[in-house]
Amino acid sequence: MALNLVVLGPPGAGKGTQAERLARTRGIPRISTGDILREAVSADTPLGREVQAVMARGELVSDEVMSGIVRERLDRPDARAGFVLDGYPRTVPQAEALDRIVDGRGPLIVVDIEVPEAELVRRLTARLICASCGANADPEAAAVGAARCRRCGGALVQRPDDDGRIVLERLRVYARQTRPLVDYYRWRPTFRSVDGAQTPDRVAADLARAIDSVQEGAPR
Ligand code: AMP
Numbered sequence: 327m328a329l330n331l332v333v334l335g336p337p338g339a340g341k342g343t344q345a346e347r348l349a350r351t352r353g354i355p356r357i358s359t360g361d362i363l364r365e366a367v368s369a370d371t372p373l374g375r376e377v378q379a380v381m382a383r384g385e386l387v388s389d390e391v392m393s394g395i396v397r398e399r400l401d402r403p404d405a406r407a408g409f410v411l412d413g414y415p416r417t418v419p420q421a422e423a424l425d426r427i428v429d430g431r432g433p434l435i436v437v438d439i440e441v442p443e444a445e446l447v448r449r450l451t452a453r454l455i456c457a458s459c460g461a462n463a464d465p466e467a468a469a470v471g472a473a474r475c476r477r478c479g480g481a482l483v484q485r486p487d488d489d490g491r492i493v494l495e496r497l498r499v500y501a502r503q504t505r506p507l508v509d510y511y512r513w514r515p516t517f518r519s520v521d522g523a524q525t526p527d528r529v530a531a532d533l534a535r536a537i538d539s540v541q542e543g544a545p546r
Contacts, residue, residue, distance in 0.1 A: 335439035
């Protein structure tokens with residue numbers, strides 16, 4: 327059966343890291359809408375020019391644009407056997423659009439990674455990413471001043487929207503527009519939440535258990 331996964335959580339919860347691991351271990355594509363938009367901005371496409379200023383302010387791109395991107399991406403053959411969505415949906419209208427997009431493609435499993443806000447601010451303002459491939463730097467290597475990406479050797483830099491003031495705006499936007507999604511999904515038998523204030527390995531283990539329990543139809 328297709329494994330259709332949504333990873334929810336505030337900015338800095340570790341969605342990207344965990345979605346990447348899930349994609350690898352389960353053999354499904356990771357679809358990060360933030361990565362798709364950042365690539366469009368750096369390639370200076372019409373989409374990139376349209377979204378650049380909104381992203382720089384830490385605000386959300388319109389639901390119509392985002393749902394169009396995701397519909398097109400999920401239509402590609404590699405997503406037929408499943409996918410892990412990272413950064414989408416972010417609003418209730420996007421979640422409603424996603425329900426329509428995946429209608430008839432098997433259950434949608436939604437996992438929410440919970441992390442207290444003070445920890446998010448600390449993580450985001452310390453985060454480094456690779457300037458060439460966009461990967462998150464290993465936090466320990468970054469803390470001791472490693473300057474190169476372990477995946478491609480590119481230079482490590484701060485994401486422009488991880489600047490302190492923008493981080494606070496992104497967390498405000500999350501609280502206002504994205505947290506209501508947890509209530510949208512919470513009552514479904516395919517929803518699980520995990521504690522994200524642990525090491526990445528422990529979060530990954532909890533996520534694996536949560537996903538397996540949904541697939542086995544086990545009670546929470
Ligand atoms: P992320 O890498 O997921 O933190 O996304 C970076 C930025 O891209 C966000 O702050 C938004 O400006 C934009 N973005 C990414 N995904 C979405 C989405 N589903 N809806 C609206 N804006 C998005």
